[in-house]
Amino acid sequence: MSAAFPIAIVTNSVTPAPETWQALDALEEAFIASGTAVERIHAVDDATSYGRLTTDNSAVVYVVDPRALRGDDEAPMLALREFVRVVRGQNERLPIYLFGEQLTARRIPVDVLSEIEGVVNAHEDTPQFAARSIQREAANYLAKMAPPFFKALIHYADDGAYSWHSPGHSGGTAFLKSPVGTLFHNFFGENLLRSDVSSSVKELGQLLDHSGPVADSEVRASETFRADHLFFVTNGTSTSNKIVWNSCVGAGDVVLVDRNCHKSILHSLMLTGAVPIYLQPTRNRAGIIGPIPRSEFDPAEIRRRIEAHPFIEDGDATPRILTLTQSTYDGILYDADEIKRTLDGHVTALHFDEAWVPHAAFHELYAGMHAVDDRRERTTDSLVYATQSTHKLLAGLSQASQILVQDSETRHLDRDIFNESYLMHTSTSPQYAIIASCDVSAEMMRGVGGRALVEDALTEALEFRRAISRIGRELPEGDWWFDVWGPESALSDGALQREDWLLRPGDDWHGFDGSVDDGFTMLDPLKVTLTTPGLSVNGEFADRGIPGPVLAKYLAEHGIVVEKIGLYSLFVLFTIGVTKGRWNTLIAELHRFKRAYDQNAGLRLVMPRFVAEHPEYRGRRLRDLCDEMHAAYREHDFANLSTDIYLDDPEMTMLPADAWAAMIDGEVEHVPIAELAGRTTAVLLTPYPPGIPLVVPGERVSELIVEYLRVESLLVDEFPGFSGDTHGLASDGTRTVACIRE
Structure with a gap:
């Protein structure tokens, strides 16, 4: 480990006396002689370089410029203070030593002294003694590094x-x-x-009974994420969601469910036999999922819907759980504090599916916009759960997930009952590398490091947004470029301001009409929707357009794979791992796409692998293809159709669990699209993109959904390789849907 983490000697362009350099060289030789690697850094002049020092060194020796102590030049002292400030802002435990001449507490500022481990004055002690002192602290630091x-x-x-x-x-x-x-x-x-x-x-402990080192790490992670309880999960937040549901929901229970939830929640409905009441989000006409209005969380409105529900006999039933997608797939966050205050005691358990926001606890931008935080007001009666994918925006391996729980003042988690559900869904042979990544990704967020990582990601996302906007402004009038969906006020130079990202009624950028409540939701800056020309957020088609699937295929061919594809948008996820080099490479590739489009380049030249897979495109050109696909979308009004199908409120004819049971019993028949209207589906019907189910088992298929499936079939045939597909359609190519037998 010592070889992987050398001691850094930072001279910062200092020019001390020759005898001081000799003493510094002797110290370096003493390190090397005792087996410690040394990294000599001659110039560090920006925060990025300072931050790098904190990640792969076991200690830092900073050589103090003599001018810093004489007082005749402010710059060296300011440089010293900035160095210490930035390093401590990234890592509060890395040993820092000052090296120089006549360094004493009388001459070193208090704000520096309070943050360092010690000082080494040239020629006072032998190089070997000074080296051993620094090595001891470096060894202690390394010994405590791993959780x-x-x-x-x-x-x-x-x-x-x-x-x-x-x-x-x-x-x-x-x-x-x-x-x-x-x-x-x-x-x-x-x-x-x-x-x-x-x-x-x-000796490694047990994930299944939360014992030994596993338990120690879960407790440590719960402190980091400010939860009362935290449990690592090794097969994704899909499983975390099912664990939460099976621990507190039973057959016949009334539940409140975000209609645009992840399909694992709908699977939980099928598993538990619960009776769902759906809360309906809005959408804009570009297909971007918006928030559920504040009014849908009103206890009186929920009571009214319970009393009117055909499958609920007890009009006084208390909903067992509310599951809310926090954030939405397009980055909309709710005021979690307000929702907890509003529904406390009106719902037994409040479950926030925070698969996409495990970072929110570590930055003040998101204060109150995530579920579990022991710094904020605790609920009186309702338990609060959050399920998080640490592999999505943090540093976990794929499938790394965790469940956070916050007790209320009167109701505490029954860990024994909870763990029975945990055992039901967790493998008895968990992958230990995934457990370790849960452990390490939590440790990376501990202390000041967590905020620094999120701040860096926010900075990169904001710079990317501003760069896209600036390029568009600088192009000649009438030329085209890409855009980013988000508030215009956030694109001007200046600090990141929470107020800029709050959704407000009347703002034209989001396109959610009057369904937005003032200050109730915000856009997470890390979720970047890159838009292409051709469609407004109000569903208006331009004369020409660049469909998102074409751009996505081009980028994939050139080594850039995006998170989600819309008809005229790409979803770009900024995680703690995104760098300037990565997003600038994306922008460079967008420039190359623009040039190829403007030149109407042959697909065989710019997308050779795709053409090899789909030889029917040989001889076709990029702009011509975009024009043809855009014309087809416009002819069928496909963007508005793709939105309208989600604004329907399907009729529930049987519970999801009963529909699933009927399918298992063989009480289904495969119905072609043309005959689908009015039939009750036995399966989830889920278009990709965006991956949100249109209908849930037990619901009738509407005429509008049939029209969508008909148009989708036409587009699949006309543009093979570019159009999405709908899960739930038969995989044998017949394009039928399993429906309850009549």
Whole structure:
């Protein structure tokens, strides 16, 4: 580990006396002689460089310019203070030492002294003694770096013990008995395979009963995320959602569900037999999902809907759970504090599906816009759950997820009952690398580091938005460029302001008409919707347009894969891993697409792999294809049709669980699209994009949905390889839907 984390010596362009340089060289030689690597950095002059020092060094020795102490030049002292401030803003534990001549507490400012581990004056102590002192603190820092589970896993993998338990590859040795296995071993490496172990390894603790180092890490993570309870989950937030539901929802319970929820919530409806009341979000005509109006959370409105529901006999029933998608797929966040105050005691459990906002607890921009935070007011009666995908915006491996719980003043989580549901949905053979990534991604957010990581991501997202806007303004009048969906006020130079990102009625940028409540929701700046010419947020088609699927295919061909594709938009996700190089590369590729479009370049030249897969496009040109697809979208009014199908309120003829049971019993028939209107579906019918179900099992299919499926079929045939598909249609190519037998 010491080789991976050298000690950094930062001279910052200092020009001390030659004898001081000699003492510094002697200190460096003492480090190297005792086995410690050294990184000499001669000029550090910006916050980005300072931040890099905090990630891969075990200590920092900062050489103080003599002018900083003489007082005849303010610049060196300001540089010292800035260095310490920025480093401590990223890492409060990294040892910092000052090196120089006649460094004393009388001459070093208090704000610097309070943040450093010590000083080394040239020629006072031997280089060997000074080196040992710094190495001791560096070793302590490294020893405390890994959180409990990851530390135990490193120790186990390094121990070299023979494996007599599953998995059968026995620490990777099985792979070495086969050529293709050796290829696999070499690709993933020794550490991953040595750490892929069975739950039989007691010293690592148990995920299933939350014991040992696993439990220690979950407790530590709960402190980091300011929750009363936190549980790691190794098979995604889809499973986290099902664990929450199965722990507190039973057959016949009334539940409140965001209509545009993730399909795992709808699967939970089928599993539990609950009776859903759906809360309906708005949308704009560009297909962007908006918020559920504030009025839908009114307890009186909820009571009215319970009393009117044909499947609810007890009009006084208390909803067992509310599940809200926080944020929406397009980045809309609700005022969670207000929702908790409004529904406290009116719903037993408040569940916020925060798959896309595990970062919100770590920056003041999101204050009150996430569910669990022990710094904010606690509910009186309702339990609060949040399920988060730490693999989406934080640093977890795929499937890394976690469940956060906040007790109310009167109701506490029953961990035994909860864990029975946890056991129902969790593998008895969890992947330990995923557990370790849950542990490490939480540790990365601990202390000042969490805010620094989120601040960096916000800065990059804002710079990207502003760069796209600036390029558009600088092009000649009448030329075209891309745009970003969001408030214009946020695009001017200046600091990030929460007020800019709040949705307000009357603002024309969002396109949600009068369904937006003042200050109730905000747009997360990290969720960037890049729009292409051709369609307004009000559903008006331009004369020419660039469909999003064409741009997405082009970008994928050139090494850029986006999160979600709309008819005239791409969704770009800014995570804590996004860098300036990455988003500037995207902008450069957008310029190349523009040039290819303007030149009407042949698809065979700019998208050769796609044309090889779809030879029917050989000889076609980029702008011509965009024109043809845009004309087809406009002819069928496909953008408005794609929005209207989600604004319908489908008729529920049976509970989702009953429809599922009927399908299992074979009480279904496969109905072609032309005969689908009025039939009750037995499956989720889910167009991709955007991946939101149109109908839930047990609901009737409307004429409008049939029209959408008909147009979609035409577009699939006319533009193979570009159009989306609808899950729930038969996979054998017949384009039928499993419906309840009549």
